[in-house]
Amino acid sequence: MEQLAIFGGTPVRETPIYYGRQCIEQDDIDAVVETLKSDLITCGPRVAALERQLCEVTHAKYAVVVANGTAALHLAAMAAGIGPGDEVIVSSITFAASANCVLYCNGTPVFADIDNDTYNISPASVREHITSRTKAIVAVDFTGQAVDHEALGAICREHGLLFIEDAAHAIGTTYNGTPIGSLADMTCFSFHPVKTVTGGEGGAITTNNEELYRKLLLLRTHGITRNQSEMKHPTDALWYNEQITLGYNYRMTDFQAALISSQLKKLPKFSARRKELVRKYDEAFSAIPEIQVQKEIPASDTTRHLYILRLHMDMLTCTHREFFDALYAERTCPQVHYLPVYLHSYYESLGYRKGLCPNAEKYYEESMSIPMYYSLTDADAEDVIHAVKKVIDYYRK
Numbered sequence: 001m002e003q004l005a006i007f008g009g010t011p012v013r014e015t016p017i018y019y020g021r022q023c024i025e026q027d028d029i030d031a032v033v034e035t036l037k038s039d040l041i042t043c044g045p046r047v048a049a050l051e052r053q054l055c056e057v058t059h060a061k062y063a064v065v066v067a068n069g070t071a072a073l074h075l076a077a078m079a080a081g082i083g084p085g086d087e088v089i090v091s092s093i094t095f096a097a098s099a100n101c102v103l104y105c106n107g108t109p110v111f112a113d114i115d116n117d118t119y120n121i122s123p124a125s126v127r128e129h130i131t132s133r134t135k136a137i138v139a140v141d142f143t144g145q146a147v148d149h150e151a152l153g154a155i156c157r158e159h160g161l162l163f164i165e166d167a168a169h170a171i172g173t174t175y176n177g178t179p180i181g182s183l184a185d186m187t188c189f190s191f192h193p194v195k196t197v198t199g200g201e202g203g204a205i206t207t208n209n210e211e212l213y214r215k216l217l218l219l220r221t222h223g224i225t226r227n228q229s230e231m232k233h234p235t236d237a238l239w240y241n242e243q244i245t246l247g248y249n250y251r252m253t254d255f256q257a258a259l260i261s262s263q264l265k266k267l268p269k270f271s272a273r274r275k276e277l278v279r280k281y282d283e284a285f286s287a288i289p290e291i292q293v294q295k296e297i298p299a300s301d302t303t304r305h306l307y308i309l310r311l312h313m314d315m316l317t318c319t320h321r322e323f324f325d326a327l328y329a330e331r332t333c334p335q336v337h338y339l340p341v342y343l344h345s346y347y348e349s350l351g352y353r354k355g356l357c358p359n360a361e362k363y364y365e366e367s368m369s370i371p372m373y374y375s376l377t378d379a380d381a382e383d384v385i386h387a388v389k390k391v392i393d394y395y396r397k
């Protein structure tokens with residue numbers, strides 16, 4: 001049997017390959033440099049142009065770009081009117097920001113369990129957690145796969161809830177042919193470097209609701225307006241602006257907007273390559289009984305942000321940690337997405353405890369993400385597959 005690198009053997013690769021990375025090309029650099037040489041590098045025309053472009057991509061009526069994905073979620077929760085005494089049902093397998101945005105508004109996150117096949121929030125679990133205090137749902141398009149909009153939309157309409165979609169993973173995904181970004185009451189995007197499209201940082205909220213759009217614009221910029229119709233003390237003085245509510249400085253720079261705009265033009269090719277890699281991985285891993293391949297609902301045409309290995313640990317002689325370390329030693333460096341949010345120590349200090357979402361907890365003990373990004377070559381992908389098979393073979397019962 002081939003010796004594992006972690007035990008002194010030769011690793012599959014000499015240089016490491018990480019689970020995600022950005023693709024910055026010369027046209028992206030040119031767009032940023034052109035903006036940096038212009039008169040306005042923040043609060044300028046590139047931000048407005050990006051918002052128009054996002055509306056075209058998502059088919060939403062309105063888009064508001066912000067500093068990052070967490071800022072997008074925070075402003076969406078504020079615009080939804082979340083406050084003390086309000087409960088918001090949140091995905092349990094997600095980055096902490098999906099729930100933190102509720103805490104920022106002094107609301108209470110209530111965690112719903114996941115579906116065992118798709119790893120997205122379970123509509124049945126959402127129903128079980130609705131109370132008279134429930135005001136909204138924050139549902140995450142985990143790995144890029146669209147949540148079950150039909151089921152979740154019906155729940156929201158039935159109970160008068162706002163539907164906030166955390167689409168940080170899902171730019172480029174469609175649901176029954178409709179782009180993600182135009183289906184929920186508000187949809188939040190992230191442009192972090194490991195996402196399909198990046199601005200270094202950056203985020204956006206899209207909506208079809210003009211009232212929510214106006215709130216988001218105001219909250220993004222300190223709650224300050226130049227619109228006389230919104231002012232308590234209107235004047236036509238050119239220098240005058242007025243703070244009418246408490247907002248934040250969540251603005252995006254123009255050079256970030258220029259980079260994201262350049263990247264968005266390449267979304268079709270980014271998406272196509274990620275789909276190719278998913279097909280390649282699915283074909284390889286579907287034949288391995290120790291691995292469960294993530295299932296997708298037929299309605300979701302997914303641009304995958306993450307590729308998840310779900311391990312049948314009862315068929316292996318190692319622990320989850322030992323498998324991770326062995327794969328890492330092969331220089332095909334995985335990651336785990338995510339610890340159920342309520343198991344973070346801060347959430348434990350708020351009274352959340354293990355056992356809330358059994359499916360999510362079991363998923364966490366069995367899953368890891370392997371490299372998935374546009375510039376991953378076929379040879380790189382073969383190295384990843386080889387490394388996974390090598391570790392599986394070593395630890396197979």
